[in-house]
Amino acid sequence: MMILPRRHVLRACALALSSLLGVAAPLAGAAAPPQGAPIRVALIESLSGSFANTGEAVFRNIAWAMERVNARGGVALPPAAGGARPLMLVRYDSKGTNEEALSALRAAIDGGARFVMQGNSSATAAALIDAINKHNQREPGKRVVFLNYSAVDPALTNEKCSFWHFRFDAHADMRMAALMEVIREDKALQRAYLIGQDYSFGQAVLREARRQLAAQRPDVAIVGDELHAVGRVKDFAPYAVKIKASGAQAVITGNWGNDLTLLVKAAREVGYDGMFYTFYGNALGAPAALGDAGVGKVVAVADWLPNLPTQGSETFYRAFRERFPSPQDDYVHMRMQLMVEALAQALQQAGSDDPLAVARALEHASVRLYGQAGAMRAQDHQFQQSLVIGVMDRQGAPGVKFDVEGSGYGFRVVRQIAADKAQMPSTCQMQRL
Template sequence: MKVAARWRGWLGGLLLAAAAGASAQEPIRLGMIDGLSGPFANAGEAVTRNLRLAIERINARGGVKTAEGARPMELVTFDSKGNVDESLIQLRALTDKRIPFVLQGNSSAVAGALVSAINRHNARQPDARVLFLNYSAVDPSLTNENCSFWHFRFDASADMRMQALTEVIRQDQSVRKVYLIDQDYSFGHQVSRSAREMLAARRPDIQIVGDEFHPIGKIKDFAPYIAKIKASGADAVITGNWGNDLTLMVKAAREGGLQAKFYTFYGNGLGAPAAMGDAGVGRVLAVAEWHPNVGGAASDAFYQQFRARYPEPKDDYVHLRMQMMVEMLARAIEQAGSTDAVKVAGALENMRYVNQFHEATVRADDHQVLQPLYVSVMERQGGAVRFDNEGSGYGFRTVRKLKAAQTTLPTTCRMERP
């Protein structure tokens, strides 16, 4: 790919120049706490790739401008093994290293524990406060009753994502019976509640024929669950499952001959399209802030840059929000003139991110990022689906784009400010 080769050469040259100019300055370290081993290691590794590319892009243009001169960014990873207790141990290791920024997202249970621990840490050690940037933990409580001045969420909440999915279901008259299946923790229960409430408001004619929770990260064979879904007569499944739990479930759905549509939060990557194969065409839907087939030269270039950096098909899982998060953090540090948590948080509040294919705003009231959402459906590569996922031969086509105003929900946050 000529574009990819040119981009690699351009980036390599800029990285060398930037390294020479910024080598004397201590890097601004970002500490990522996420599962890099265990059942959800694939999700943690996907995050790492996105964050590294965003950091490389910033460093390639000279780093972050500060009063002391330009400083490079550096990613430091901490393996939480996907569980709360280990995440808190890793947070202590991170703060001991005086790293000012905590990045996490895969697990709302972990995010909730981190928010509480960071609140305590920042109260006890005001000279070593940290800021928590959340790229994927979507439990609505994190920007409502459990909101924190020290926490910013760059993903849409579960309620915002469900708002988008149920808007599509509202117009899909083929859906009459819905089965809800989710992971058995705070996020999964919130997805179930949101689905029930929003379906009742938009499609009161729909019958919910199942509402089931399964242990997170422990099910190896979803065939019994698929058999129950088939027996229920459901013509649609709504799930917030992510990582290996989603991949194994859609694989079992294909093998079990389940004909229902899947309305998912994360069905567009981490092996799910390949696992479903032809059985998912026209029937697996996902919601996200962006996908590779959004269209337009700028969106295409963004995706092609990622693929040039990570050419292996297994590495193809691109998150605009994670790269946007790092860009906004760099700008906030420059505006604040400091890595001080209070000053950077103040700069992030009400910040707008605008490029040629996306626009987002940080709501100061609760630190929730507001942005458009796309609901897309799985199709064979070709036509409108120019880019497939993970070399599977299947990609996603936009079904509905919802503007930020259409997914923005009120907040109950009563934020305590330092």
């Protein structure tokens, strides 16, 4: 990949400029614009191809979070480190492949970025971690810190943990354990179908589903267990037919993006009326694809949901909808906001943008936003935060003030799991600097 295309550089500059001027900054009062050189943060994500919608959704979240930081004056550093400096988000398209992601990493480093964000693929995250480990050892003067918002293969903060990698999402085992809080109480469930994407994350989800079902619901028979190619299946009808024919009363899946939307749509079309226990069933077209067939049937686990019954949560969500009024842009994640807050906090505590100093500060990050809070665990760089479980229902039903993507369907919170209950042990043996 070549260095960031000019149109993307201009877009990033426009983003930084709008932030400097206080444009679209609903979460903070106006402050003196930061005058120092921008701190460049690279977003390496699928911005074209099958998962372009997920990449663009992430961009909106992180751009909005940086606008908030810049609107309150940017990152306050000592004069010797440039004084008050804005965050600048620069986009790099990985095109859904590890090879392009690695090329994007090289371009980002050459372009001056020392902080990299990625998340929508655990396989890509693993490749980036390996490349960053080698790069940082080879070129200590150009070290890079990797902030991960969605790649949830448990190995990334266990056997593959790295000093340079920080994960801000709950990993797959944590999410599955949260889902099991509801599955354990679903006494009608006797037969389950497991389906997932055929790469490290999807494999980890199914592996953990088998383990936790055996431990907590040994009475549940697994009547289907299969993996499919990531982002390549255009017609899920054959899978949906098998799910229905199996007699499964529930599907357990970690699918995301179009691989989830097309799966649930196909299930509806063949008349499957069982439950869907999902990691990501609350957004990106899935509720609209299911329609009324999903009411009371789709369960999703998340770090936060718009219908969380707190005033702070509602204020936060309304601010996002004001910033991005199009229903198609309705994809907001609290963890991405907390991640940017943690980066800004670590930069200020480090007193510079030196990646080593910032990484050391990030190990102890503790942030709060609109009543939601989280803290980094230094042992394995796994962010610890509360989780919530939601069930799909019609907008206007009790507990469903807000719908998803203008679909008329939202998620009613049925379980909140505190951070200390959501955490899991780690096998990480990290080498620190």
